[in-house]
Amino acid sequence: MNRQSIPLLSPAIGTHRELVSFHFGPADSGQKIYIQASLHADETPSMLTTVLLKRRLLELEQAGALNAEIVLVPVSNPVGLSQYVLGQFVGRFDLGSGKNFNRHFVQFTKLVADAKEALGADANENRRIVRALLAAELAQQKPMTEFDSLQLALLKLSYDADIVIDLHCSLEAAMHVYTSEAAWAEFEPLSRYLGAEASLLATDSGGGAFDETHSLLWWTLQQQFPASKPVPTGTIAVTVECRGQRDVSYEVAQQDADALVDYLVWRGAIRGEARPLPPLLSPATPLAGSEQFYAPVSGILVHRAKIGDTIRVGQPLFDIVDPLTDETTTIVSQTEGVLYMRRAIRFVTAGAPLGRVTGTRPIRTGVLLGA
Incomplete structure (x- = not known):
């Protein structure tokens, strides 16, 4: 295991924060897995999962069982962890700018234009060229704030990964995952191992979130280039919501860490015999099909259904x-x-968001993510 530290831009005299990553396995393996946790800072369930995952990866590395380079970032938002206000963490938004830490990552629009001149007929060479263009564009970025430097540091760690797994949690939630339609076949086994009760698919959900910053670029290139300039899939990405903020226990975190290891064995990133795939608890549905509920009035909120319940049309959810x-x-x-x-x-x-129910028929357009 190799521990690395990236200093972030200091926002004020006398302050300094760093982004810490742990690197396992052979860096020259030709396969890279990137896993991070708690981009919204106080997403403690995902953070604990990475603690237990780190211990397991160290054992596997010492046993010579890693076929891939695996980069693990247990605390991907040290800036947000410093925002402890009146007894509460404010980890979702940067207090200085109001920006969501998981929105508006670099979208690499210039790269798409540059690739038109650089790509050729060899798909593998095109993958290498695109990654070189990515590295060059990231090297040219000049962060002006600590927020910018954090986003840039995360992208520099992950831009050349084959698989990106972004671990979060919601407020009160069942285990669920977000990924693209194109990547679903590759992540369906992960959904099974995790016991996800919802798998939500969207190619571009809007907002420039971390996962789609990786996957959407390759999808865009594939749509824009002819067969004579083939663009393979360079990175696929998934966001995993590790239930709710209060779902913090060794038992649950170990279950999730084991599921991630099972998935990496299934992919061949870790040597071993893959555990049989469990049943898929719920079929994947479009993110645009999820119904978002809002409070029409103010008052005491009483829940009429439990997290993970299968809901029927007309069923009361909230009073x-x-x-x-x-x-x-x-x-x-x-x-x-x-x-x-x-x-x-x-x-x-009045107007406060209350919750979401999956749906098979798209009913929403535009930006599909919350604030």
């Missing part, structure tokens, strides 16, 4: 009780699917 008038407003589902995430608060203001 909002006005403590002054005793009036109760009930929100029902218009979609049949799985209630896979909801807010952790129990008093809501």
